[in-house]
Amino acid sequence: MASTSAFVSIAPVLAKLPLCRASSVLRTSVFTPVRAAPSSRHVRAAPSVPQRGAAQRGANRWATTMAGGGANGSSKYDYDLFVIGAGSGGVRASRIAAGHGARVAVAEEAALGGTCVNVGCVPKKLFSYGSHYSHDFADAAKYGWSVPEMPTVDWPTLIANKNAEILRLNGIYGRMLENAGVELKVGAATLTGPHSVEVNGVAHTAETILVAVGGEPFVPTFPGSEHVITSNEAFFLESLPRRVLIAGGGYIAVEFACIFHGYGSQVTQLYRGDLFLRGFDHDVRTHLAGEMTDRGIDVRFNTDVKAVVKNADGSFTTTLKDGSTVETDVVMFATGRKPKTSELGLEAAGVTTGKSGEIPVDDFSQTNVPSIYAVGDVTDRVALTPVAIAEGHCFADTLFDNNPRSPNYEYIPSAVFSQPAIGTCGLTEEQAVAQFGEDDVDVFKSAFRPLKHTLTQRPGERELMKLIVRRSTDVVVGVHVVQSAAGELIQLAGVALKAGVTKKLFDSTIGVHPTSAEELVTLRQSERAKAEAAAAAEAKKATA
């Protein structure tokens, strides 16, 4: 496999960087220290009046942990908390714990901010923004603009600007830790016992250890697998490949297929299953597959890579299971991620791992070793940044603020930044039917060409809005959208679902005209009612 040096190379730069001045441009609230999360109001009484058993356990745990003498500095350990990994979960946990008065150190072997900031959400979203402009140039013509020459792409400019922004974010993270009084240890940490870690040959002890090491891309082994890149390298390519093969059916594969295609590459996406984006609502999956195909992405299902060979001209020929071949300039695998636990020394500390190396934890993110906790991707719960952040925050509040809380995994909204994007929250139709039975689920949906593209008529821009309603209660249990602003939209849908919104309340909401979202409040006829009406019409025709 090609090296990940590009990713790691930010680290030395960062290490030397005098954690430069914060410019005020960054959205602050994501990063500002949070003393008391408002939701804690409701749980604050928990230690004495437990809401649930788990909360009580958390409280007890806190009591025993702190009884060791932690926060006041008289501990026999070097630190109250040692965090391994300064990614989404680790940074949040460190910062909040320090804010609660704990003495905290965090070890990071690569760049601050972890996957999300360096090789995940942030650069991915920037690429996604950038890849959209090719469509804008074309669309603009229908809106009266003439672009003299079709714009070309200078890929190194994109990479350089992206890197500059990420360095800025690395700096912000560094200052944030510094301001919180968290000690940063640059290097790879290994566990040597329930209370000890080693970084660069130096041993440290801590009352509590938090493992927040995240994950890394997984590529199966096959002839030529050393030629393929993963998302890590995709962020540092030296030039825009003319042709790209992407293997995988997850959201990262889908997003990169759209990114490369938007920037002008010829893209083939392969997935060995029947349909990509397993776990998403089936209608959403077929809708997006249709739109991507309409845009000109060669999406192929039920196929897989057998071998990759490098050609003399630097290109790659990939042989598929059916014997056919595809020649491209880059072969990218986005076939899943695995927890980064193989060299962590977990056995030394007695921490058990699951079958893919993940660390199983309880509601309070505690592992089988009482002094060792784990949050984020490494725990294989929901691999998303805001979830890792919530887990880290809950952990810190529970242990260092006498405020036992655990993350709630119900109705987590999430987005796929494909084109158009996906927003999803709650149950898929399939899950709802499995859970409540076919008779207890109503489905409302609408697929349409949005107003903007009535003028452009560009293919691949149809949108989809879908609501899943539990009939017996009228509660909306799922919202699924395919829409250019789906990420923004689904965030608020998430709030509505958390509030227990019913279909009736959706219907009683006045539309915002002209938007795509107004479809969601004007979905009057369920799929069941449509089918019944069609059947009745059919019957009428038959008798006539």
Place this chain on the structure above:
Amino acid sequence: MARTEWVKASIWMPPSIRGASIHRTVSNTPSSATDEYPRFLLPWVPLPALPLVSSPPSSTMAPVPKAPTETSYDYDLFVIGAGSGGVRASRIAAGHGARVAVAEEGPLGGTCVNVGCVPKKLFSYGSHYRHDFTDAVKYGWVLSGEPPTVDWGVLVANKNAEIERLNGVYGRMLEKAGVTLLRGTAKFVDPHTVEVDGRRVTAATILIAVGGTPFVPSFPGSEHAITSNEAFYLPSLPRRVLLVGGGYISVEFANVFHGYGSEVTQAYRGELFLRGFDKDVRTHLADQMRERGIDLRFNTDVESVVKNDDGSFTATWKGGGTLTVDLVMYATGRNPMTDKLNVDAAGVKRGKGGCVPVDEWSRTNVDHIYAVGDVTDRMALTPVALGEGHCFADTVYGGRPRSPKYDNIPTAVFSHPAIGTVGMTEAEAVAEYGEDGVDVFKSDFKPLRHTLTGRSGEREFMKLLVRRSDDVVVGVHLVQEAAGEMIQLAGVALKAGATKAVFDSTIGVHPTSAEELVTLRTSERAKAAAAAKEAKA
């Protein structure tokens, strides 16, 4: 042929621009919809009256209206105006079995489809590309050669083609519902009789859905000013534009023209534009528009406008000073279109500005005459007009009495960035619950996209207003590119009675702007308290 008629019929063609230029902009590519359009203009043939079974309105307080039993009329329902409210009411009433006719003097679909929401949003989309061209460069795109130029005629022609398609869709919709369309201007003859271009028609129930029309104050040279109606049919993009007015239409057009490359000055006589919106939102947007290069002048009004020899116009300010531009556009409010309706003949009372006041069932002072939409001066928005029309039809003809609800109506302003707003403003909330009864949470930031572009005028803003007594979120205010889409769902959340705790318990969607709304941890009160503590220490 139909197309020519469409243009002629349009009440929106001002004398100043009527003629060749308009015809030029009409698309020559017939869409399937326009092909079918003439079929819809078949001669009007009144149908024999059929009885409609239902009981007469009761005489109790706030009675639920029902369709009258009197049936010696040409129609059960006669609707004046085939705009948002009128079309919806006609279609639903017909669906409930009523015999319905609708009169329309202009193109079908009314203001929204022809000279409102739809073309406005298209212009707004189009005006964003100039920024996209510059932003794209930071994302690695190389635009060589001359900077992109604008062919305004292409925009207007494509817009017109789309709107003709919609006109056709509306026509077919009415036709399919069995609604008779009468082309022409309707006016009352007596309480049950309406005249349309000399033809008299009687109906048991009459619905006034005539909408509104732009209002321009008179001043020396006011004849040179255009309104939003004409702005949709300009023959070319003006190099310099003066917009007068501080409402959302004025703001949207300032952004449209500026985005397409005009030099824009927006003048408003008050302190700050967008009266009625949250103050923070108003100042935030004003700042962004200024950063983008729009010349906003508040506390400024026009005294006179003169036309110059070169076709340009020079406006003189009330306080002195002048500005020369190529277009003067007034967006200074709208008036109900009741002047030529002769409502006196029906005994219908008019209110302030000529509006038709109605009760919760949209009934006027005359029992069998109703009014919906802009003409009633409740809330001038298309979905509201639709809701009112729908409720009216369900109540009177569907045996399902419903009246529209006006709480927590989400709305958007399609500026750049856009505004989304639902519920109370901070000022309203404080007036209602007292200063101590309201918590304010807000955040002002540069969105991720523009960390790369560095372009100014793109800061976003999110604000939540929380009633402290029960933690309920009573207002959401946004300035964000996709604010229209977002605020729709915020509206649903507010309808569901979402509390701040519910917002906080919602996991963020990363990376988005909306995640700010679920991570607003410190209220302004708490920030102030912390600052005060710090100052003391």
